[in-house]
Amino acid sequence: MRPQLRRSDASRRRRPVIRWLAAAAACLALSLPTPSQAAENATAFFKGKTVHLVVGYGAGGGFDTYARMIAPYLEKRLGATIVVDNRPGAGGVVALNQVYLAAPDGLTIMLVNGVGAVLGQLTESAGVRYDLTKMSWIGRVASEDRILFFGQKSPYRSIEDLRSSNRPIKFAAGGKINSISDSEAIICKSLHIECKIIIGYKGSKGAALAVLRGEADGMVLTASSTRRYADDGGIRVLAALGRKRADVFPDVPTLFELADLTAEEAWWIDMHETIRTVGRSVVAPPAVPAARLALLRDAFTGVIDDPDFKAEAKARKRELHPLAAERIHEFVLDSLDRLTDDQRNALRKVLLETYY
Amino acid sequence: MLEGAISALSMAASPGTLWVVLLAVPIGLIVGILPGLGGLSGLALVIPLIYGMEPFQGLAFLVALHAVVYTGGSVSAILLGIPGAAANAATVADGFALSRQGRAGYAIGAALTASAVGGLIGVVVLVFLLPVLRPVVEAFGSPETFFLSLLGIVLIGAVNEGRPVKGLIAGGLGIFIACFGYQGITGVPRFWMGVDYLLDGFRLVPLGLGLFAVPEILSLLTSGRSIASDKAAVDVSHREVRAGMVAVWQSRGLVIRSSVIGVVVGIIPGIGGETAPFVAYAAGKHTTRRAETFGSGAIDGVIAPESGNNAKEGGALVPTLSFGIPGSAAMSLLLGAFLILGLEPGPAFLKEHLDIGLGLAIVIAFANVIAALLTLAATSHLALVTRLHGHVLAPLLLVLVVLGAYAGHHQMMDVVFVFIFGALGFVMREFGFSRAALMLGFVLGGPLETYLHISLNAYGPFFFTRPISLGLAALILLGLIVPLLRDLRRRAADG
Numbered sequence: 001m002r003p004q005l006r007r008s009d010a011s012r013r014r015r016p017v018i019r020w021l022a023a024a025a026a027c028l029a030l031s032l033p034t035p036s037q038a039a040e041n042a043t044a045f046f047k048g049k050t051v052h053l054v055v056g057y058g059a060g061g062g063f064d065t066y067a068r069m070i071a072p073y074l075e076k077r078l079g080a081t082i083v084v085d086n087r088p089g090a091g092g093v094v095a096l097n098q099v100y101l102a103a104p105d106g107l108t109i110m111l112v113n114g115v116g117a118v119l120g121q122l123t124e125s126a127g128v129r130y131d132l133t134k135m136s137w138i139g140r141v142a143s144e145d146r147i148l149f150f151g152q153k154s155p156y157r158s159i160e161d162l163r164s165s166n167r168p169i170k171f172a173a174g175g176k177i178n179s180i181s182d183s184e185a186i187i188c189k190s191l192h193i194e195c196k197i198i199i200g201y202k203g204s205k206g207a208a209l210a211v212l213r214g215e216a217d218g219m220v221l222t223a224s225s226t227r228r229y230a231d232d233g234g235i236r237v238l239a240a241l242g243r244k245r246a247d248v249f250p251d252v253p254t255l256f257e258l259a260d261l262t263a264e265e266a267w268w269i270d271m272h273e274t275i276r277t278v279g280r281s282v283v284a285p286p287a288v289p290a291a292r293l294a295l296l297r298d299a300f301t302g303v304i305d306d307p308d309f310k311a312e313a314k315a316r317k318r319e320l321h322p323l324a325a326e327r328i329h330e331f332v333l334d335s336l337d338r339l340t341d342d343q344r345n346a347l348r349k350v351l352l353e354t355y356y
Numbered sequence: 357m358l359e360g361a362i363s364a365l366s367m368a369a370s371p372g373t374l375w376v377v378l379l380a381v382p383i384g385l386i387v388g389i390l391p392g393l394g395g396l397s398g399l400a401l402v403i404p405l406i407y408g409m410e411p412f413q414g415l416a417f418l419v420a421l422h423a424v425v426y427t428g429g430s431v432s433a434i435l436l437g438i439p440g441a442a443a444n445a446a447t448v449a450d451g452f453a454l455s456r457q458g459r460a461g462y463a464i465g466a467a468l469t470a471s472a473v474g475g476l477i478g479v480v481v482l483v484f485l486l487p488v489l490r491p492v493v494e495a496f497g498s499p500e501t502f503f504l505s506l507l508g509i510v511l512i513g514a515v516n517e518g519r520p521v522k523g524l525i526a527g528g529l530g531i532f533i534a535c536f537g538y539q540g541i542t543g544v545p546r547f548w549m550g551v552d553y554l555l556d557g558f559r560l561v562p563l564g565l566g567l568f569a570v571p572e573i574l575s576l577l578t579s580g581r582s583i584a585s586d587k588a589a590v591d592v593s594h595r596e597v598r599a600g601m602v603a604v605w606q607s608r609g610l611v612i613r614s615s616v617i618g619v620v621v622g623i624i625p626g627i628g629g630e631t632a633p634f635v636a637y638a639a640g641k642h643t644t645r646r647a648e649t650f651g652s653g654a655i656d657g658v659i660a661p662e663s664g665n666n667a668k669e670g671g672a673l674v675p676t677l678s679f680g681i682p683g684s685a686a687m688s689l690l691l692g693a694f695l696i697l698g699l700e701p702g703p704a705f706l707k708e709h710l711d712i713g714l715g716l717a718i719v720i721a722f723a724n725v726i727a728a729l730l731t732l733a734a735t736s737h738l739a740l741v742t743r744l745h746g747h748v749l750a751p752l753l754l755v756l757v758v759l760g761a762y763a764g765h766h767q768m769m770d771v772v773f774v775f776i777f778g779a780l781g782f783v784m785r786e787f788g789f790s791r792a793a794l795m796l797g798f799v800l801g802g803p804l805e806t807y808l809h810i811s812l813n814a815y816g817p818f819f820f821t822r823p824i825s826l827g828l829a830a831l832i833l834l835g836l837i838v839p840l841l842r843d844l845r846r847r848a849a850d851g
Binding site (some may be wrong): 058061065088089090091093094095104125126129170173176177198199200202203205206209210212213215216228230232247316356 | 428493494497498538540541542543544545548553554556558572625626679680681682698700702704733765806807810813814815
């Protein structure tokens with residue numbers, strides 16, 4: 001009996017410590033907010049506060065228009081005041097840098113040019129200080145299909161024409177990696193055609209004018225912009241990029257339908273489409289508290305699904321292509337983290353050097 | 357075309373439009389006169405006002421406001437030596453000199469009349485071109501734009517008030533300053549030194565304000581004297597103003613030439629409209645017989661740039677309406693306004709909305725005339741500013757300058773650089789280097805490089821064999837040879 005007592009003596013000395021620890025742990029666990037409490041806290045947090053919806057471009061442009069459309073609807077759902085904050089500079093890089101470093105309290109969010117941002121990070125563009133893989137994604141607003149077209153004054157009417165051309169094909173674009181030139185570079189690489197991408201034009205309209213003038217042969221543009229030029233009759237639409245046809249051009253075949261692409265050739269187009277699907281999305285700094293991020297995501301999804309909002313977007317001729325935040329994050333990781341070094345270097349070479 | 361014209365007239369002459377224009381013109385004049393606010397900041401400030409306006413009236417408001425900014429800007433260029441907007445910088449040299457001689461009324465009378473006439477000519481050309489805009493804009497390709505930029509550079513030497521070499525140095529410095537920031541072709545940021553602000557390079561408004569406003573403010577602060585020297589009576593009598601208006605009639609050839617230059621520069625989307633008055637000034641200097649008086653108070657040195665910078669507004673509407681490509685920085689703001697109002701300029705726009713184009717042209721003409729009349733009536737009061745004590749005027753100007761610099765992009769760095777460029781402007785003024793030449797180099801540096809690159813890539817090394825390019829190349833050669841010949845002839849006559 002005694003040895004048992006001795007053992008229980010020792011364990012009795014230990015038991016209070018354990019009990020104390022257990023009690024402390026229980027207290028801690030109880031004091032942590034439950035998921036529903038966290039959500040309530042988040043809702044309460046946003047009430048009456050001011051959220052800055054940053055736009056990396058000036059007033060009047062596409063991003064600004066989308067942001068100003070979204071703001072009033074988001075205000076109602078969050079209970080916070082939404083201020084659209086135009087911070088133009090370096091094609092949106094300056095604003096994104098600032099948002100990346102902003103306080104992760106949920107009060108600073110940005111409608112970002114996802115394609116430009118991904119390409120900037122991928123090609124290690126000068127001045128880029130953000131890391132999209134770490135940022136908190138909220139949702140996508142739009143991501144337009146891209147169309148390949150040529151001017152009436154150019155001799156190219158089909159893929160065979162392109163492949164059998166006896167001179168480099170001249171493409172027009174505004175600048176490097178601005179979603180026009182990178183699409184063109186990828187097409188040239190995939191189809192194995194000799195190209196020259198002429199950049200320096202004043203935006204997509206300046207480049208389109210060059211194509212109409214015959215100074216350049218063709219270019220890639222968003223489907224809705226191409227529609228306007230097509231209606232006017234100065235261009236010949238050739239193909240839609242991507243695996244599905246564009247809604248705006250249901251009769252235009254995809255590149256995959258027109259050309260028999262090998263797996264390696266298809267990889268380039270698919271890779272570019274992955275980047276392209278990041279589109280115009282809303283993003284927040286890294287490490288935003290989970291409950292607040294969830295609230296922002298819900299509110300945002302609510303806005304995009306709101307029938308009034310959809311009607312307003314339609315009236316303003318702005319397309320909507322919603323996508324869940326988690327999927328955007330996956331696409332970002334696919335584009336930036338999940339490439340081998342060889343793939344990354346090959347992409348960089350094609351996007352920045354080969355056709356210039 | 358005819359029904360378009362009729363519809364345009366009915367839109368432009370409707371009471372709503374008239375009210376809107378009568379409201380816009382004084383605002384535009386004030387924005388122009390105040391040195392801190394230039395055309396761009398002014399437009400940016402009033403764009404929110406057009407939400408909810410009828411589309412044509414909203415556009416008429418903006419267009420009328422902007423068309424008269426340069427009319428107002430000439431007043432401060434002449435009275436204060438500070439251009440009200442960047443495009444008035446070429447007027448400073450002769451206008452301010454006349455003001456210091458006490459002949460402010462004469463200069464203003466000429467400037468206002470030249471502005472009105474230039475604006476009207478710009479509108480006339482626009483109306484004639486509207487049906488054939490597409491071929492015209494398409495004919496001016498990248499090689500033509502390059503040669504036009506080169507022509508501008510060649511004329512830089514002529515803009516200086518003294519030896520052309522100093523003008524070229526100033527212009528070269530301007531081109532160097534234009535190199536900061538992202539290079540248009542390679543995307544490599546130059547000279548950014550790790551400072552985010554410099555990624556986009558320097559901006560025109562802080563540069564212009566710094567170069568012109570800060571040295572004048574310094575002079576006023578240090579000397580305490582008013583702008584007009586005490587000895588010369590400030591003459592703003594109606595007689596003086598009328599003499600100015602008569603001078604415009606006497607130089608009518610110059611007015612037409614300068615307006616045409618303004619319109620052409622406005623039509624070409626690649627070159628900013630700000631170069632129009634400088635090119636007109638330099639061309640005027642080349643073609644008058646009294647070239648030496650330019651820079652020290654020749655009235656032609658006021659007439660040429662002022663006709664040019666109002667005419668360019670009519671020209672700048674051309675690519676804006678027909679292709680949606682802004683013909684000038686202000687036009688890009690106007691484009692934003694179009695989009696806000698639910699219209700989209702572009703290839704199809706003029707087919708459906710020719711009446712809007714014509715209507716806007718009529719509004720510009722109307723606004724120019726009203727602006728000139730209003731300002732002429734107020735000249736005697738405005739000129740009293742030159743009698744203000746330096747210690748009173750300088751702080752007022754300083755506030756306006758800082759506000760204007762900040763209003764552009766809400767960035768403090770813009771204000772900082774106003775003063776950095778101010779130091780540069782001070783040095784340049786002391787040593788006789790033309791600040792207008794620097795600004796011209798700054799504005800042309802980018803297009804020169806970009807369009808040479810595009811031309812070489814699109815057409816190969818023989819890109820200059822297109823007809824319009826050859827014509828421009830001939831003008832460039834003339835621009836280089838004529839001063840040389842003049843110099844030789846003068847030396848032969850002396851010696």
